[in-house]
Amino acid sequence: RGLAVSSSGRRVIVADTNNHVLRELSGDQRIVRTIAGSPGQAGTDDGVAALLDRPRTPVFVGDQVYFGDGQGRRLRRLTETGEVETLLELGGRGQIEALRSQGERLYMLVSSGRQTRIDSLALDGSDLTPLILGRATPAQTITAFTLEPGGGIYLATATGQILRARAVDSRTSPLDLRAIGGQGQLELLYANEATDILAQGKSETFPFTFDKLKFTEIVDLHYVDRYRGLLVQDLSPHGEGEFGKHVTERAHLRFIDLDKRMVYPWLKPLVAGIGYFYLNKTTEGLSSYYHEGAMALHQDSATLLYLEADRSRLLRLDDGMLGVAKLGHVNFIIFGFRDVLTSAAGQRAFLDFRPDQHIDERDELVALRADYTCLLIGSSLLAMSDMVGQYSLGRRLAERLNFDLGVRDRIGLEVFHRTVPGGSLPSQIKAISTFIKEGGRPDVILVEANASTFLDEDDDEAFMVDQLDKLDKQARKWNSKLIILDAAPYVSRNRDALRVGPANVARLLELARSRGVTVIDVADLVLDAHLEVTPFASPPISDIHMAPWAIDTLADHMAAALSPILRAELRGRTPALSGLVQVTATKPLAKSLDSAFGEKSRVWANALARLPPAALQSSFEDGHLEVFIDLGQLPADFVVDEADFDPLILACIYEYAVRQSNGARSANVKVVRFGRYDEYGAGVAEGATVLRKVELNNNSLARLIGAYDKKISAPPAE
Numbered sequence: 001r002g003l004a005v006s007s008s009g010r011r012v013i014v015a016d017t018n019n020h021v022l023r024e025l026s027g028d029q030r031i032v033r034t035i036a037g038s039p040g041q042a043g044t045d046d047g048v049a050a051l052l053d054r055p056r057t058p059v060f061v062g063d064q065v066y067f068g069d070g071q072g073r074r075l076r077r078l079t080e081t082g083e084v085e086t087l088l089e090l091g092g093r094g095q096i097e098a099l100r101s102q103g104e105r106l107y108m109l110v111s112s113g114r115q116t117r118i119d120s121l122a123l124d125g126s127d128l129t130p131l132i133l134g135r136a137t138p139a140q141t142i143t144a145f146t147l148e149p150g151g152g153i154y155l156a157t158a159t160g161q162i163l164r165a166r167a168v169d170s171r172t173s174p175l176d177l178r179a180i181g182g183q184g185q186l187e188l189l190y191a192n193e194a195t196d197i198l199a200q201g202k203s204e205t206f207p208f209t210f211d212k213l214k215f216t217e218i219v220d221l222h223y224v225d226r227y228r229g230l231l232v233q234d235l236s237p238h239g240e241g242e243f244g245k246h247v248t249e250r251a252h253l254r255f256i257d258l259d260k261r262m263v264y265p266w267l268k269p270l271v272a273g274i275g276y277f278y279l280n281k282t283t284e285g286l287s288s289y290y291h292e293g294a295m296a297l298h299q300d301s302a303t304l305l306y307l308e309a310d311r312s313r314l315l316r317l318d319d320g321m322l323g324v325a326k327l328g329h330v331n332f333i334i335f336g337f338r339d340v341l342t343s344a345a346g347q348r349a350f351l352d353f354r355p356d357q358h359i360d361e362r363d364e365l366v367a368l369r370a371d372y373t374c375l376l377i378g379s380s381l382l383a384m385s386d387m388v389g390q391y392s393l394g395r396r397l398a399e400r401l402n403f404d405l406g407v408r409d410r411i412g413l414e415v416f417h418r419t420v421p422g423g424s425l426p427s428q429i430k431a432i433s434t435f436i437k438e439g440g441r442p443d444v445i446l447v448e449a450n451a452s453t454f455l456d457e458d459d460d461e462a463f464m465v466d467q468l469d470k471l472d473k474q475a476r477k478w479n480s481k482l483i484i485l486d487a488a489p490y491v492s493r494n495r496d497a498l499r500v501g502p503a504n505v506a507r508l509l510e511l512a513r514s515r516g517v518t519v520i521d522v523a524d525l526v527l528d529a530h531l532e533v534t535p536f537a538s539p540p541i542s543d544i545h546m547a548p549w550a551i552d553t554l555a556d557h558m559a560a561a562l563s564p565i566l567r568a569e570l571r572g573r574t575p576a577l578s579g580l581v582q583v584t585a586t587k588p589l590a591k592s593l594d595s596a597f598g599e600k601s602r603v604w605a606n607a608l609a610r611l612p613p614a615a616l617q618s619s620f621e622d623g624h625l626e627v628f629i630d631l632g633q634l635p636a637d638f639v640v641d642e643a644d645f646d647p648l649i650l651a652c653i654y655e656y657a658v659r660q661s662n663g664a665r666s667a668n669v670k671v672v673r674f675g676r677y678d679e680y681g682a683g684v685a686e687g688a689t690v691l692r693k694v695e696l697n698n699n700s701l702a703r704l705i706g707a708y709d710k711k712i713s714a715p716p717a718e
Contacts, residue, residue, distance in 0.1 A: 001056040002294045003307045003314075004065065009298045009363040012305060013058045013065050014314070020052045022067065022078065029316070036078050044070065050084030052076075057294075059099040059106075061123060066106060068096035075108070075125060087125030098220075102147050105169070107131075109145055116142040118153065120169060130174040132165060132186070140177040146221040146230065154189070154223060154230055160215035162190035162230065162256070190215070190256065197236055197252075197286055198277060200338050202614035202633075202681070205331055206324075206345040207262040209659050213254070222297040227321055227353050230256040231266055231304070233295055238285030247283055248309070251290040252276075255320060257352070260661035264349060265341070266304070267323030271376065271417035272383070272395035279337040290315070301363035318362055322355035328394055328417025330380045330680065339390065343383070343419040347620070348662070350416070351438045356577060359414055371412035372575050373441055374401075375480075377431050378448025379423025380680070381487055385551060386543040393487075393551045400559035401566065411570055416440065421680045422453035425467050425508075430621075432474045437622045441576035444566060445480045447471065449519075451488040455504045464508045468515060478576045481569045483562070484512055486521040490536070490554060491544050498527055498536060518565060522557040529553050589623070590665040591698035593657040596705055601658055604705075607712065608651040609638070616652060617683055625664035627652055629671045630683050631691070645671045645692040646708050653701060667696045 002015040012025040013035075021037035036050055043051025055076075058067040065078040066087075072095035075088040090096070090110065097116075098109040106121050116134035121127055131153070134142040138158035145155040152166045157177070164187045165175050171184075180186045194214040204212065220233040232254045238247040253266035265276050278287040293308035302319040317323070327346030332339050350356070359371050376382065382394040398415040405411040418435060420427040428447055435442070448454075455464070475482040486509060488501025509519050530536055535553040536546070546554065597604050615633040619626045629652055631640065640648060649669050656662050671692040674683030696704070 001054075001309070002058055002067075003296045003305060004058040004060050005296045005298045005303075005305055006060050006063075007300070009301060009303065011060075012296070012314075013060070014307060015055045015058050015067060015294075017054045017056055018310075020054060022052065022055055022058065022065065025314070035082065036084050044074075044086070046076075046084050046086055048081075048083050052084070057096060057099045059101050061101045061106070066099060066101070066123075068099065068108075072096040075106075088121070088128070098145060100145070100147050102149075102151075107145070107147060107153070109142060117174070118142065118145055118155065129169075131168045131171070132175045132177070134177045142177070144218050144221045144233075146223045148223045149225060154221055156215075156218035156221055156232070158217075160190075160192035160218055160234075161188060162192075162215075162218070162221075162232075163187060164189050189258065198340050200340075201612060202338075203331065203616065204338075204613045205340045205342045207257070207264045207348060207660075210261050210263065213263045215254075219251075219292075220295055222295070224255070224297065224302060225299050226302050226319075226358060227255070227257070229258050231295075231297060231320070232256060235292065236286045236288075238280060238283035238287075241280070241283035243282070247280065247285060247287065248291040249287045249289070250285065251292055252286070252288050253290065253295075253304075253320065255324075260352065262660065264321065264324050264345070266317075266320030267327075268317045269319060269323040269326055269414075270395050271326050271328055271398050271415050272390055272392045276341065276390075281336075298363055301361055302358065303363045319355055319358060321349055321353045322359070322414075324349040325353065325355050326414075326416050328376065328378075328383045328392075328419040329390075330383050330419050330421070332380075332384060343417070344620075346416070346418065347434070347438070350435075350440070351663075354439060356414070356416075356440065359412075359577060367410070368406065368412040369410045370570070370573075370575050371414055371577070372443040372570050372573070373577055374398075374413050374415045374444040374446060375432060375435055375440060375442040376415050376417045376446045377420065377428045378446075378485070378487070379450050379452055379454075380419060380421065381423070381450055381452070381491065381545060382417065382448055383419045384545050385548055386545040387547050391548050391551065393546065393555055396551050396555035397558055397562075400555055401562060404559060404563040405567060405570075409567055409571065411567070413444070413566070413570075416442075421678065421682060423448055423450045424453045425449075425455060429467065429470050429474060432471075434621045436474065436477055441478050442480045443478070443570065443573065443576050445475055445482050447482070447484050448487050449484050449501075449505050449509060451491050451499075451501050451505065454488075455502070455508060457504070459504060461507065461511070464504075464511055468508070468512055468517070471517075472515070480576070481518070481566070483518045483520060483565070484509065485558060486519055486523070489523045489526075490546060490550070498523060498530060520558055520561050522554070522561055525557045526554055529557070593625075593653055593664050593667060593696065593698060593701055594661065596698050596701040597654065597658060598702075600709075604650075604654055604658070608647065608654050611648070611651050611655060616655070618656065620662060620664065623663065623665040625656055625662065625667040627656070627667065627669045628674075628683060628685070628688075629669065631671065631673050632683075642691065646704060649692070649694055650705065650708060653696065665697070667701075669694050669696065 001017045004013045014023045019039045020042045021034050024035045037052035042053040045051045053070045056068045063080045069076045073090050077085045094110050094112040100107045114136035118132040120129045134140045141158040199212045215234045217235040222231040234252050236250045255264045255266045280287045291308040295306045304317045306315040328343045329341040331342050385391045394417045418431045488505050489498040535550040615630045617628040673689045675687045676684050
């Protein structure tokens, strides 16, 4: 029950509770040894040959390890010399449930009958001081806690609420969970008033505002110094199910952005967030990749170590926000449940947290010579499979490239994926521009040529040359290697084999080659594989996105073609991220839109209607927000005065600028009725009826707010 990681990241202590020992993983974490206790033998003896009794919750303080023992009734210490000392025995029914350390103090969560509390004590076990008192009711039962560098404590309750206590060590009396709010009292950060564990409304995706995501059983918290937020381990509920067994694969990892009040997942850094949830139909619950267990965070690298209970499986995940920033998901429904990760979530995480700035700080078990950045741009063809959803060509391709380059050359390739619905070439170029404007520095840019909307039928050669010029312009900003992936033959709509791509796409690829742009075309090799193992004809054939076996075949051939090209390009190249530091703007940025709502910001939350996500279609680039308000997606009971769209426009801006804190400094809002929708459910701008259009900056928004405030505040006419 529990594990700890040293400040260096090179030592991991595991509490092997049922075997009554502490184990240590060291070096590259492949060396395991018993450092305290005798396997299978419980006891209380101290010294070098000490016996332990179901140890739990270890924590490092320097090179020493503190842990609970004897069902949590004793606090013990393992010294640098290998001796075990008993420092404290809890009286009554007290049990240590969690331990943390900071400076010269220990902090422990203690359960005692009908009470839970957080205590502080000196490293020798003396000066025991109660800090926060909980009670028997769920709202006052403390289930987890963590410390922030400034001396504050974050704690979770059995009702899923999260609270903060500031400067607790300076207090003369303990805080009480019965007193929340007010000067010097506990501050409620997360009220946990949502109804959904994962919101399922159309266009509802990560990151979620606090009122959109519900915690059900918080069992652990860690403060993440790098991102100034909380990593939460939450267990989702499951019914009895068909087999009547307890479901353990139900641990969900969430990151809470305390500054902007948003919730993200915490993901393994891949270009697809596979396994972040599964729908268990028999138990009607949300499962995850992680079974119930314990976790420890290495702060310097934001590496998470996760130990599953009763399974002997220790998982290691690099920076989870880097995992979100890499995402190229599309919002789709599979097996009756909506995926709530999107490429927009990746863009938002990249913009708000800039995890790429920390790539060279990772705790790599096998050191790489250099880490390079790759931007992968394309349609949903790269982002999903109709059969399993979260598996993707982009993910498999990134895995193969990292294997090929990492094993042979010790080259790391950090792939950031962005999906453009339909994958039109102008939209892909815009996505590249956005990534670079937001601080991205790609060493490699991979663009997908597809048979969908990559080019329109009437796009002539002059248009193609113009687009290639724009691609070249983007690539030259960081001297990026530009490569086009020819994916035109692989759309699988009702097909039993590959097909020839559109003639205009083939012509553009010819023009690209003539300009020295690398084009990856493996159709002949895939056709050979198709004749042998039929990756594109194995039933069932569903919709247009490839099956997993077709994804694997295509990705393997593409990676084999790409690897020698990238190896030659990257060897000896200085990574574009090298020496990256935060750049101070040479001129002040325009005021953000949220400040226009002023001190009455929270008042406006009640005065303005909450627009459903399905009615908002947006894009964000370099501080500028573009939004379509789709009247056709508003509920039937939603009252709209078509003579006055100001309330609708203000509600839209409030949602993005205040609730979602997206940092927009300007906005273009259009109130529209769409005539048709594309295959992704998005309204098609061409042919839409625009009923109102407004350009807003901070000043014009403030005037609009003032005029509307005056209007609703005026006494009714007699």
